[in-house]
Amino acid sequence: MVAMTYDPNAYPRFAVTADLVVFTLRDGELCVLLIRRGVEPYAGKLALPGGFTGPDEDIEAAAYRELQEEVGVGPEDVVLEQLRSYGTPQRDPRMRVVTVAWLALGANLPEPTAGSDAAKALWMPASKVLRRPKQLAFDHAQILRDGLDRARAKLEYSTLATAFCPEEFTVGELREVYEAVWGLQLDPRNFHRKVTGAEGFLIATGERTTRGGGRPAMLYRAGKADDLYPPILRATQ
Amino acid sequence: MVAMTYDPNAYPRFAVTADLVVFTLRDGELCVLLIRRGVEPYAGKLALPGGFTGPDEDIEAAAYRELQEEVGVGPEDVVLEQLRSYGTPQRDPRMRVVTVAWLALGANLPEPTAGSDAAKALWMPASKVLRRPKQLAFDHAQILRDGLDRARAKLEYSTLATAFCPEEFTVGELREVYEAVWGLQLDPRNFHRKVTGAEGFLIATGERTTRGGGRPAMLYRAGKADDLYPPILRATQ
DNA sequence: ACAAAAGTGTTTGTGTTACACCCATGT
DNA sequence: ACATGGGTGTAACACAAACACTTTTGT
Numbered sequence A, B: 001m002v003a004m005t006y007d008p009n010a011y012p013r014f015a016v017t018a019d020l021v022v023f024t025l026r027d028g029e030l031c032v033l034l035i036r037r038g039v040e041p042y043a044g045k046l047a048l049p050g051g052f053t054g055p056d057e058d059i060e061a062a063a064y065r066e067l068q069e070e071v072g073v074g075p076e077d078v079v080l081e082q083l084r085s086y087g088t089p090q091r092d093p094r095m096r097v098v099t100v101a102w103l104a105l106g107a108n109l110p111e112p113t114a115g116s117d118a119a120k121a122l123w124m125p126a127s128k129v130l131r132r133p134k135q136l137a138f139d140h141a142q143i144l145r146d147g148l149d150r151a152r153a154k155l156e157y158s159t160l161a162t163a164f165c166p167e168e169f170t171v172g173e174l175r176e177v178y179e180a181v182w183g184l185q186l187d188p189r190n191f192h193r194k195v196t197g198a199e200g201f202l203i204a205t206g207e208r209t210t211r212g213g214g215r216p217a218m219l220y221r222a223g224k225a226d227d228l229y230p231p232i233l234r235a236t237q
Numbered sequence C: 001a002c003a004a005a006a007g008t009g010t011t012t013g014t015g016t017t018a019c020a021c022c023c024a025t026g027t
Numbered sequence D: 001a002c003a004t005g006g007g008t009g010t011a012a013c014a015c016a017a018a019c020a021c022t023t024t025t026g027t
Helices: A059-071 A126-131 A140-157 A160-164 A171-182 A188-197 B059-071 B126-131 B140-157 B160-164 B171-182 B188-197
Strands: A015-026 A029-036 A050-052 A078-086 A097-106 A121-125 A202-209 A217-222 B015-026 B029-036 B050-052 B078-086 B097-106 B121-125 B202-209 B217-222
Touching: A015 A059, A015 A078, A015 A140, A015 A160, A015 A171, A029 A059, A029 A126, A029 A140, A029 A171, A050 A059, A059 A078, A059 A097, A078 A140, A078 A160, A078 B078, A097 A140, A097 A160, A097 B097, A121 A126, A126 A140, A140 A160, A140 A171, A160 A171, A171 A188, A171 A217, B015 B059, B015 B078, B015 B140, B015 B160, B015 B171, B029 B059, B029 B126, B029 B140, B029 B171, B050 B059, B059 B078, B059 B097, B078 B140, B078 B160, B097 B140, B097 B160, B121 B126, B126 B140, B140 B160, B140 B171, B160 B171, B171 B188, B171 B217
Parallel strands: A015 A097, B015 B097
Antiparallel strands: A015 A029, A015 A050, A029 A121, A078 A097, A202 A217, B015 B029, B015 B050, B029 B121, B078 B097, B202 B217
């Protein structure tokens, strides 16, 4: 990149794709959107949604576009963050592809039949998929693994968990997010104190709901903070 | 990436580069390796070392190769980890380039005159560079910023700091790493207790040194742990 | 009345901070 | 003797875990 002369044909050219690890909660389980491949290579296997970046398209814009085309959701429905890039020479047998992988989190994302390209898309529990990593095409098992690790880690020290919640939610619903992503049971009483005490995490709306049964619960909206202090720790190890 | 037909010419082609944020400590300051550009665009400006990925080269291998060519150090001298990718369409005015940025940390890295390509390379204090971000070419100020943020964050909950230390080091030398990267003064007594108490962080060699002056200090080697528990926290905010 | 979930209070233990103090070397 | 940095001890405090207990709804 330094001290090179300009000749567009003198340098190797790669295809650049955007692959998405899209997580949502369904029935208290963390689910990932996968697509059943119809063509070779890896025909019949499952793959992460994704596609090529256009010649004049920002790599982040490509991720949002794929999200719209393959998942049927817009930027306002999800939180998107870059995961990492994967570029082993033989990761796609057809050509040299470098993929930029993205993590997308949303609440109540729709059944994928809505999108046009997404006829063969389905939500699967992430833990179940990772128990049989070989059913995934390309290096997508590794990408999914990395995406899950990232999501789990970020719940601790960021407010990312609210991305899995609707506009207004209860502390109990937020706890279900943590329990689903971490695969752990948390003490409802200590959890309540922690999240309501973390500066900028939750904003009380003043309203209550009984939708979970039991005593009516306060409704909250996500606060402005991005980082959590103090963090919500997973375990004292 | 899904349900596409194979035609190598049907997809946009990008140049893919590896850019490096190489940090080392010099005189107790966190320094980054920069290269003075001799040609347009951005002639005369400073840039991160980096270069094109070869057609059959792994993206990580490209990073290690650039490290060897432009910094003159091999894989055994540094810790390398992927930072993130940058691919705004106009980030390089000559052509469409997606760069995968890497963070490289090492102890006592050499003056860059040794490498052949690196005649115009120099170490500069990272904080000084970021005070005038406009002196950097391309989007390299953003990449450096992200690299510094990552390094600072990882000192808290990983054993990454030992990457800045020689094979054997004292607790005081390790503390200087934290102080240089965070730009803070730490209490030597509490720091000592924390790092010697963190499981798998340090292995005592049984030897002592007086190289820092004062009472002889125990020498340690880096332990096998990657994650720190408990973490070394930056501030109670 | 009872189940269920929300929310508060309390105890106990662990980790952090701030700082007094002693240790072992070089000059 | 003194300066310098290494290292231990300790009290005050913040936070987390565990759990008893009260509150407010639906059935």
